[in-house]
Amino acid sequence: MIDLTLSEALEKLNTGEISSVELTRAHLDRITRLDSQVKAYLTVTPDLALEQAAAADKRRAAGETAPLLGVPLAIKDVLCTEGVPTTCGSRILEGFVPPYTATAVQNLFDAGAVMLGKTNTDEFAMGSSTENSGYFTTHNPWDLERVPGGSSGGSAAAVAARMALGALGTDTGGSVRQPASLCGVVALKPSYGRVSRYGLIAFASSLDQVGVFGRTVEDAARLMNIIAGHDSRDSTSMPTPVPDYVAALNDGDLKGLRVGLPQEYFIEGIQPEVEAAVRAAVDKLAELGAEIVEISLPHTRYSLSVYYLVAPAEASANLARFDGVRYGPREDEGSMWATYKATRGRRFGPEVKRRIMLGTYALSTGYYDAYYLKAQKVRTLIKDDFEKAFEQVDVIAAPVSPTTAFKIGEKTDDPLQMYLSDVFTLSASLAGIPGLSVPCGFDTAGLPIGLQLFGPAFEEGRVLRVGHLYQQATDWHTRRPPLG
Amino acid sequence: MKISREQVEHIAELAKLALTDEELEIYADQLSAILDYVDELSQLDTSAIPPTASVLPLSNVLRPDEARPSLPTEVALANAPDAAENQFRVAAVLDEGQ
Numbered sequence: 001m002i003d004l005t006l007s008e009a010l011e012k013l014n015t016g017e018i019s020s021v022e023l024t025r026a027h028l029d030r031i032t033r034l035d036s037q038v039k040a041y042l043t044v045t046p047d048l049a050l051e052q053a054a055a056a057d058k059r060r061a062a063g064e065t066a067p068l069l070g071v072p073l074a075i076k077d078v079l080c081t082e083g084v085p086t087t088c089g090s091r092i093l094e095g096f097v098p099p100y101t102a103t104a105v106q107n108l109f110d111a112g113a114v115m116l117g118k119t120n121t122d123e124f125a126m127g128s129s130t131e132n133s134g135y136f137t138t139h140n141p142w143d144l145e146r147v148p149g150g151s152s153g154g155s156a157a158a159v160a161a162r163m164a165l166g167a168l169g170t171d172t173g174g175s176v177r178q179p180a181s182l183c184g185v186v187a188l189k190p191s192y193g194r195v196s197r198y199g200l201i202a203f204a205s206s207l208d209q210v211g212v213f214g215r216t217v218e219d220a221a222r223l224m225n226i227i228a229g230h231d232s233r234d235s236t237s238m239p240t241p242v243p244d245y246v247a248a249l250n251d252g253d254l255k256g257l258r259v260g261l262p263q264e265y266f267i268e269g270i271q272p273e274v275e276a277a278v279r280a281a282v283d284k285l286a287e288l289g290a291e292i293v294e295i296s297l298p299h300t301r302y303s304l305s306v307y308y309l310v311a312p313a314e315a316s317a318n319l320a321r322f323d324g325v326r327y328g329p330r331e332d333e334g335s336m337w338a339t340y341k342a343t344r345g346r347r348f349g350p351e352v353k354r355r356i357m358l359g360t361y362a363l364s365t366g367y368y369d370a371y372y373l374k375a376q377k378v379r380t381l382i383k384d385d386f387e388k389a390f391e392q393v394d395v396i397a398a399p400v401s402p403t404t405a406f407k408i409g410e411k412t413d414d415p416l417q418m419y420l421s422d423v424f425t426l427s428a429s430l431a432g433i434p435g436l437s438v439p440c441g442f443d444t445a446g447l448p449i450g451l452q453l454f455g456p457a458f459e460e461g462r463v464l465r466v467g468h469l470y471q472q473a474t475d476w477h478t479r480r481p482p483l484g
Numbered sequence: 485m486k487i488s489r490e491q492v493e494h495i496a497e498l499a500k501l502a503l504t505d506e507e508l509e510i511y512a513d514q515l516s517a518i519l520d521y522v523d524e525l526s527q528l529d530t531s532a533i534p535p536t537a538s539v540l541p542l543s544n545v546l547r548p549d550e551a552r553p554s555l556p557t558e559v560a561l562a563n564a565p566d567a568a569e570n571q572f573r574v575a576a577v578l579d580e581g582q
Contacts, residue, residue, distance in 0.1 A: 099559045193540050206538050235545035236538070305522040316499060323500070325572050327563035336575040337500070345502030353501055357492070357511055358518060360499040374525050376535030381528070383536055415514055416521060432539030457539070 001026040002162040003480065006071055006219035009165055013060065013070045020060075020070025024053035024114050027072045031116065031163045034484050039138050040148075040158040042077045043085050044117035052114040059112065067226060069112030074164035076155050077118035078125055079105050079210070080199040088201050089121040089133040089151075092322045092347035094329055102199025103234065104168060104210045104227040111226045116164055119154030123349045124319065125175055125203045127151050128421045131412055132351040139408070140183060141481035142447055146405040149179030149421075152213070156183040159213045161483055166223050167213040172204050173307050174400075174425025176211035177437040181400035181450025184439045186220050186477065187213045188464065189425075191457045192432035193238035196231030204314040205236075207307075207429045216477055217438060217467040221245035224460060240458050248461040249468040255289035257466065260393030264300035265424055271403045277441030277449040278399045281470065285397065288473055290466075293393050297385040302378050303427040308419060309362050309375035310430070316359030319352065354415060383431040390456045395466050399424050400437045400450035424452060434460045438467045439476040448476075485523065487516045 001023060004012065012018045028046050035041055049072060056070035075081060078088045080098035087093045101109070109115070122132035130138040130153035138153045140146040141161040148157040152169030156179035159167050169176040171189035180187030188211055195210040202208060212223040225246055230239045261282060266275055286292050324330030324343035331342040348356070362371035389396060401421055411418040428435040433454055440451035451470070455463035471477055492512045496503045503511070561567040566574075 096563055099555055099562065192538075193542075232547065236540060236542065238540060238542070302525060302528070305525050308518060309522055309525075320500075324565055325574055328565070330565035332575075334575065336577055338502075339575055340500045341502035344500055348501070350507075353503070353507070354511060354514060356499050356501065357495050358515060361487075361491075361495050361515065361519075364495070364498060370526075371522070373535055374530060375522075376537060377530035377533040378525055378528060379536040380533050381530070383539060416517060430536075 002030050005216050006165040006214055006222060007216065010068070010071060020053040020056040020114060021050060023070065024049050024072045024116070027116055027163060034161060035163060037139060037144055038141055038157050038161050038163070039136050040119055040154045040161065040163055041074070041117040042087060042089070042120050042135055042154065045084055045115060048084065049114050049116050056112050056114060066112035067222065068108060070114060071112070071165055072114040072116050073108060074116050074119045074155055074158040074167040075105055076121055076152050076167070076169045078121055078170055078201050079168060080201065081105055081115070081118065084118065086118065086201070087135070088125070089123045089135060090348065090352070091134040092328045092343070096327050100199060103196035103231045105199065107226050108168070119152070119158055119167065121154055122151035123352050124201070124315070125151040125170055125172055126315070126351050126355055128174070128178060128418055129411070130154065131408065132349055134349050137408055140405045141483050142184060143405065143445070145407055146447070147182070147408055149182035149401070149405065151175040153179045155213050156180050156185055156187065159183070159185045159215060160481055162480070166219050168227070169211050169213055170200060171209055171211045171429065172207045172311060173429045174422040176213065177425050177435050177450070177452060178401050178422060180213060180437040182405040182448065184448030184476070184479065184481070185213055185215055186217050186439070186467070187211055187437045188220050188224060188460065189428065189435045190224065190228065190460055191434050193236055194458065194460065195227050196234040196237045198231055198233040202318040204311040205318060206314060207311060217436070217464055217471050218246065218249060221249055221464050221468070224464070228460070238458070243461045245461050245464055249465050251465060253289055254285060254466065254469055257290045257395070258293050258393040259285050259290045260293050260295035260389055260396040262295050262297045262300065262389070262396060262398060264297050265398040269402060270399065271443065273443040274399050274401070274403060274449050278397070278451055281440035281451040282397050284473060285466070285470060288469060295389050295393060295396070297389060297427065299378065299381045299385050300427055303382055303430055304419060304423055306375045306378045306382065306430055307426040308358070309371050310379065312355040312359030313362045313372050314359070316356045316363065319356055351415070379430050382427050386431045386433055386454070395463060396454040398452045398454070400452040404443045404445070404447035404449060428454050433457050434463050436463045436467045438470060440474070441476060485516060485519045487512050487519065
């Protein structure tokens with residue numbers, strides 16, 4: 001039962017072949033059996049899951065329908081869930097139990113979904129491997145000695161290991177796309193403003209976006225249908241109408257579709273097998289009728305510098321709220337200032353402190369213009385690159401990550417090396433456009449490789465359709481990690 | 485650009501982070517390396533380029549100023565490490581006599 005895709009499971013639930021309680025229990029059993037090795041979940045919620053599953057079965061028996069009725073999912077632990085601990089992978093939120101539920105999660109619940117638990121993440125979503133989690137590192141289901149990517153590594157690993165049918169993650173600079181690539185699953189980072197962030201604990205407010213994981217593009221589209229849309233409680237969510245992403249998957253073939261291939265994404269340092277697999281995937285799109293157009297996104301190389309000024313600056317402001325007064329533990333040192341400093345100094349991990357320091361510096365008197373303002377101006381150039389490119393092409397194809405999954409511990413001593421694993425995902429975040437990660441091959445060590453597809457802002461449907469048609473013609477997504 | 489240990493201490497003070505001696509040393513080196521890397525941006529002439537603070541065409545999103553239910557006080561205080569008399573309790577902000 002655990003090998004069903006979300007879409008297949010839904011069909012069997014609807015025909016009565018399986019019940020949600022059976023499906024949920026199968027996933028909970030697998031979590032019990034395998035998660036001591038994978039460590040995808042920070043919190044498993046079996047009682048809540050079985051309660052939601054029983055309620056879903058009851059609703060279905062009464063003749064009710066809902067788009068995700070009885071489907072068990074995993075939720076990244078940066079999204080608030082009422083009554084269920086939410087830590088952001090940080091010791092500064094140890095024991096925090098939110099009094100409300102994030103809109104994206106509530107929308108899933110309203111559509112009948114079942115929550116299996118909360119998944120591991122780099123602390124406050126800052127990282128590319130889950131090694132920055134304040135609790136433990138998640139292991140890649142394809143090779144337990146390797147990282148699953150990050151920051152949404154727990155969600156990616158849970159979906160890859162058949163410990164959830166789909167999942168929510170968040171993406172600020174690549175945090176759903178890169179782990180999806182490293183774990184061999186699908187993830188979509190929607191356009192900035194497409195999904196409500198109410199109840200998402202903020203990292204970098206001009207970049208953060210809620211994203212979806214599935215084993216197929218169709219599964220990702222089903223989740224997008226539920227979470228996309230305007231929310232009056234998020235002033236940065238757009239009122240742009242939401243199409244039916246599932247219906248759009250089969251809205252025509254690839255004939256005449258112009259696929260841009262940006263030269264800046266095939267650079268020295270990329271693992272040759274990654275380049276070969278991505279080029280083969282582009283050839284497949286051409287075989288399916290697409291026209292391949294060489295393009296240039298000339299400011300791509302600056303995205304890393306822009307991102308590592310903008311995101312830490314915004315993080316340093318957002319994370320000022322964690323001071324041991326309203327939530328989380330307090331490290332009491334007598335006076336108010338000493339208590340603030342001790343709480344933050346001891347409870348934030350090394351990467352979060354590094355970024356708060358970097359952001360504080362970039363925003364401080366005398367440096368604001370040289371760093372933060374400069375980065376925002378170059379961000380305009382990066383955004384303009386995409387706008388010009390989309391006058392020539394319909395979608396853009398690129399690698400997701402320059403390498404396949406690296407070994408746990410391999411990059412932890414050198415922050416810049418770790419940051420470079422996001423080099424192909426950052427610019428879409430800075431430009432606010434959708435990015436899809438789709439499995440497109442394996443290296444000789446048997447580790448998954450991902451193809452990335454970008455579209456213009458609010459054209460998720462187009463990107464999903466191209467990914468879906470690619471999956472109809474390939475079988476990379478049907479392979480299963482060698483686990484239990 | 486080399487960030488000195490004194491500068492790191494100053495930034496930590498602004499950020500309200502108590503750092504150990506070891507952390508001060510490590511961050512001085514790492515912040516210097518990161519700032520050296522991002523210095524590549526100074527190669528670009530951006531004098532005529534407007535900054536992008538947000539990619540959305542939205543500004544001043546307003547809603548009617550109407551009273552609506554909010555979290556009950558006891559729920560809002562439930563996660564506080566210390567609360568008393570329907571309030572968050574903290575150490576004294578001012579010393580006596582100030």
